[in-house]
Amino acid sequence: xxxxxxxxxxxxxxxxxxxxxxxxxxxxxxxxxxxxxxxxxxxxxxxxxxxxxxxxxxxxxxxxxxxxxxxxxxxxxxxxxxxxxxxxxxxxxxxxxxxxxxxxxxxxxxxxxxxxxxxxxxxxxxxxxxxxxxxxxxxxxxxxxxxxxxxxxxxxxxxxxxxxxxxxxxxxxxxxxxxxxxxxxxxxxxxxxxxxxxxxxxxxxxxxxxxxxxxxxxxxxxxxxxxxxxxxxxxxxxxxxxxxxxxxxxxxxxxxxxxxxxxxxxxxxxxxxxxxxxxxxxxxxxxxxxxxxxxxxxxxxxxxxxxxxxxxxxxxxxxxxxxxxxxxxxxxxxxxxxxxxxxxxxxxxxxxxxxxxxxxxxxxxxxxxxxxxxxxxxxxx
Numbered sequence: 001x002x003x004x005x006x007x008x009x010x011x012x013x014x015x016x017x018x019x020x021x022x023x024x025x026x027x028x029x030x031x032x033x034x035x036x037x038x039x040x041x042x043x044x045x046x047x048x049x050x051x052x053x054x055x056x057x058x059x060x061x062x063x064x065x066x067x068x069x070x071x072x073x074x075x076x077x078x079x080x081x082x083x084x085x086x087x088x089x090x091x092x093x094x095x096x097x098x099x100x101x102x103x104x105x106x107x108x109x110x111x112x113x114x115x116x117x118x119x120x121x122x123x124x125x126x127x128x129x130x131x132x133x134x135x136x137x138x139x140x141x142x143x144x145x146x147x148x149x150x151x152x153x154x155x156x157x158x159x160x161x162x163x164x165x166x167x168x169x170x171x172x173x174x175x176x177x178x179x180x181x182x183x184x185x186x187x188x189x190x191x192x193x194x195x196x197x198x199x200x201x202x203x204x205x206x207x208x209x210x211x212x213x214x215x216x217x218x219x220x221x222x223x224x225x226x227x228x229x230x231x232x233x234x235x236x237x238x239x240x241x242x243x244x245x246x247x248x249x250x251x252x253x254x255x256x257x258x259x260x261x262x263x264x265x266x267x268x269x270x271x272x273x274x275x276x277x278x279x280x281x282x283x284x285x286x287x288x289x290x291x292x293x294x295x296x297x298x299x300x301x302x303x304x305x306x307x308x309x310x311x312x313x314x315x316x317x318x319x320x321x322x323x324x325x326x327x328x329x330x331x332x333x334x335x336x337x338x339x340x341x342x343x344x345x346x347x348x349x350x351x352x353x354x355x356x357x358x359x360x361x362x363x364x365x366x367x368x369x370x371x372x373x374x375x376x377x378x379x380x381x
Contacts, residue, residue: 002291002371003192004028004331006199010150011114013124013137014039017083018179019152022191026290027331027358033107037082041126041133047078048140055108060101063093073100085355115144121171121202125152127178138170150198154178161193163201171198186339189287189366219283221262226375229258241319243326247373249336250281252364254297256373257281265375266295287366292333294320294374311337315352316376323374335359336368
C-alpha cells in the first residue's frame with residue numbers, strides 16, 4: 001500500500017489544519033467536519049457528546065476575514081473556525097455563508113455515520129492534552145460506535161514515528177514536532193510513519209520497521225543518463241516526458257536514483273561527493289511511499305530568486321497534465337520539491353499550479369519512494 005492509501009483510513013479531529021494538510025500533500029482530499037478546523041478539546045467533547053444535535057437545524061455560520069484576507073467560517077457556539085481557501089473578493093460572502101450552512105450540516109451527518117461505521121481512525125493531535133482528556137474523548141466517540149482514536153503528541157525521548165496501544169481502540173503516536181499554528185503547510189515526515197504503524201495496529205498486521213535519523217550508511221551509485229534508464233519516451237509527438245518506475249527522490253538536493261543508478265540530469269551543480277562516473281549518497285529512509293509524482297527540484301540555486309525561477313522553468317503544466325492522464329482513476333501526481341530554509345517554493349506554486357494539485361516538501365534527511373516518477377524530456381539547467 002502507498003501512504004496515500006493508508007491516509008484515506010484516517011479522519012482528523014481538529015486542533016488545527018495540520019493533519020488535513022498532511023493528507024492533502026499526498027492527494028487525499030476526502031471530506032471531514034474537523035479536517036481544516038480549529039477546535040478546542042472542550043468543544044470537541046461537547047459536540048460529539050450531543051451527537052451534533054445542534055446542526056440538525058443549523059441557522060448558519062459567520063464568515064470572517066483573516067489577517068491574510070482568507071475567508072474563514074466561524075461557528076460561535078463552539079468556537080469552530082475552518083478554512084474556505086477563498087480570498088476576500090473571490091467569493092460573495094452571503095452566497096458563501098448559505099453554501100457553508102449546507103456543507104456544515106452535511107459534514108455533521110457524515111461524521112455521525114462515520115462514527116457508527118467504525119471504519120476510520122479518528123486522529124487528534126495535541127502537545128498539551130492529558131491522558132484524562134484523551135480517554136474522555138475516546139469514551140465519547142465509543143458511545144456512538146466501535147471507534148478507534150489515535151492521539152498524536154510530542155516525543156521527548158527519540159520515539160518519533162512510534163505508536164503504542166494504550167487500550168483497545170486507543171492508540172498513542174509520537175512525533176518530533178508539530179507545524180507552527182500560523183503556518184501548518186510544512187509538517188514532519190514522522191506523520192507518515194505514525195500512520196503506517198497505527199494502520200497496522202488497527203488492522204492487526206505487522207507494524208512496519210521504524211526508522212530514525214541515524215545509522216544509515218552511505219551508498220555508491222553509478223551516474224547514468226536518463227536515456228539509459230528509460231530508453232523510450234512516453235510521448236513522442238508533443239513535448240514529452242519519461243517515467244521511471246520505483247524511483248527514489250532524495251531530500252535536500254533532489255537527486256533521483258533507480259536501482260544502482262543516479263540519474264545524471266537530476267544532479268545539481270554542486271552535488272554530494274562524486275568521482276567520475278560514481279556518486280556517494282546517504283541511504284536515507286523512505287519517508288513517504290507514493291504512487292506517482294512529478295520531479296520539481298530546483299537544483300543548486302543559492303538564493304530565493306534563482307530557486308523560484310528554477311521552479312517556474314521546471315514546472316510544465318502541459319507535461320503534468322499529460323502524465324496525470326496516464327494515472328486515470330488514481331490520485332493526481334504529487335509535485336515534489338525540497339524543504340529548504342528560505343525557499344518559498346509554495347508562493348511560486350500558487351501561481352503555477354491549480355489549488356487541487358498535491359505538493360510535498362522533502363526534508364534533507366529523508367527520501368521519497370515513487371512507483372512512477374515523471375521527468376520532463378528536457379530539464380532546464
